Amino acid sequence: MKRRLEQIEESFNRYLGQLDAADRDEPALAEAKTAHLKEKITKLREETARLQVVEEERLKSPDQQVSLTDPDARAMATSGRGTGNVGYNVQTAVDSQHHLIVAHEVTNVGHDRGQLSNMAKQAREATGIKELKVVADRGYFKGEEILACHKEGITTYLPKPLTSPSQAKGFFPRDAFRYLPERNEYSCPAGQRLTWRYETIDKGMKLHAYWSSACATCAMKEKCTTDKQRRIKRWEHEDVLEAAQSRLDWNPEMMRLRRKTVEHPFGTLKAWMGATHFTTKRLRNVSTEMSLHVLAYNLKRVIKILGVNELMRVTRA
C-alpha cells in the first residue's frame, strides 16, 4: 500500500510539472495537453481515495490484511526476500512406506509453526500407528508443538531454525553454551559456569535465567555480549527440544527421508494441476478442491500398489 501510494505521489508530481510546462506551449496545443493531464490527475485522486478505503478496511481486520480477490486468502511466508505470495497453506502428512497422503488440511495461516501436533495427531488417527515417528522441516519448529507431540507419545525429528539473534550480531551462538543437567548450570566457551539465577514467565512460558560472574574480566567477552554479562534463558521443557535435536543428530538420514517422502505427492499434484492456482475461492471451497486432489492422488497410488482388482476386492469387503 505504501509503495503504491508513493508511486501515485510520484506520478501526481510529474503530471503537475507537465501542466506547468504545457502553459508555455501554443494555446491550442496547451489546451489539449492540459485537458489530458487533468483527466490523468483526476484518475489518480480517485485511485488514492479508493486505496484509502482499502487501507481503512485492512487496519480494521484482525490480522491487518485484506485480500481483494479472495477474502480468505492470506500472505504466505516465502523464502525469497521481498517476494510475496497470497493464497493458502496446504498441510500434508505422508507415510514413508507407501507415500500415501494420510492427513491433509488447508489453512490460511502464512507459516507452519503451529501445525506440527495437529497434523501428527491427524496422521496417527488415520493410520492407527501407536508409536508414530514424525519428521518435519525447520519451519515447524516450535517448543510448544514439540512438547504437545511428546505428551502424546509421538516422536519428533526436526531441525532448529538457523536464526540465532546472538549469532546474527557476530556473538557466540546459543548452541556454544552446554547445559549440564546434573548441576543445573551452563558451561560457556571460556569454560566458565553460568549458574541458575531466577525464573520468569515470558509469553506464557516459564524460563530459567543463567549467567556467570566472570564475564566482566573474560578475554572472550567481545565475542559474547555487549551487556554486563551473557545471560542464557532456558525453557522449563527445553530437555524435550534437546532430545528432539539429539535424535536428529543421531539420525541425519531422517531429513532426506522427509524430502523424498513429502515432496513426492506435492510434485505429482503440482504436475497434474499444471502451472496454475486453485480454481476455487474461499477457504471452504479450496479445502474441498484440495481434498479431491488428495483423493485422486491416493486412489492412483493404491491402484499402483495393489492393482485395480485387489482394490475393488478390498473396497467391496
Ligand code: SF4
Ligand atoms: S563473556 Fe561470560 S559467558 Fe561469555 S565466554 Fe566470557 S565468561 Fe563465558
